[in-house]
Amino acid sequence: MKFAKIIMLNFAFLTLSGCVGGLTDRQDREYAAFENDGVLVEEKTPTLGALLGVLPGAGSFYTGNPGRGITNLLLWPFSILWEPVNGWNGARKINYDMTAYRLKKQHEKELLILEFQYKNGEIDNNEYYFKLQRLTQKYQYQY
Template structure:
């Protein structure tokens, strides 16, 4: 009885995948980034899924080497979950890269606008309007 319970638990754990995808809020943010042309594609999720067919390929592609080795050991069973891990991992990488790039671009735009204000090139009203525009442009 206990052996069966442990076996079922182990199978459930193994088939749940290793790389964590985006939660619902992150997914909505990433969709918004893509729709507004702000998303960065560092990794191709489809490539991650296809590489998941190879022993540990999806996890290695998603920069999860420990899970890649684990999936390598469980190959060919890992072809049931590693394509999902590769896809989710690549999407997570793209989300994180996009967020970092957007935050960096926003800081640079704010610095430029503030320098223009300090140099007397724009008024305080124009500074406030510009900051609102930057906030709207780089919101995710």
Template sequence: MLVLRNFTAATLIALTAGCATGLNSSQESELASYRANNLAVEEKNPGLAAGLGLLPGGGSFYGRSYGYGVANLLLWPISILWDPVSGYDAAESINYQATKARVTSLRRREIDALDTKLASDEIDLKRYTLEKRKVDEKYSYNL
């Protein structure tokens, strides 16, 4: 019975370790660029997520990984070895996705406004092209 319990615990640990993989280096760079340009959205606080990871399942629940939260709750206090990192990674991932959605929306809104101005002859094609380039540069990120 003890062997089965240890095997089950080890399996759950293996499944829950790294449940939120975090951002890859390109995404981290992109998010840093958006933060530097005050375009980032912070839906979740990564520091708070890491801190909540010390509580039973807290980092996972905060990072919207409810199944992992239950598993980490059951494995507490061992889960404090990985749940703070997992919570932090989940918060960063949520913030990245929210930022990407916001940047896409803002860019689309500005392009639509330019399209309307071009269609109503408020601006000519040359001016449209210059303004569109500015919009693209504003919402792009440097690698």
């Protein structure tokens, strides 16, 4: 009886902890903005992640979560309830993170170029602040 309780508690814990959380509301809005602006870096396909999630642990393996993949493989067929969601959410998180990283690096690079132009006298004060404002607007994402 005690052994059965331990197994049930472990199963409940694994079931409740098995899901990859989705993006926050802010990240979800930014993700949509990335898509609309054509800057989304799609490293992983959410639909493919969800479809692979029908197979035991495959959605988690696809999104680089081998620990969850093994757990979900062991919990199959129950894991089919959450594994497609893991694949979908995991792919979107990867895409969000990669897009935010790329935009941050591009922003930093463009700021350095602008600073270099200003310090070398290639542009004056007014042009510098105008270009700085345009650059800020261009990278309006929160990343």
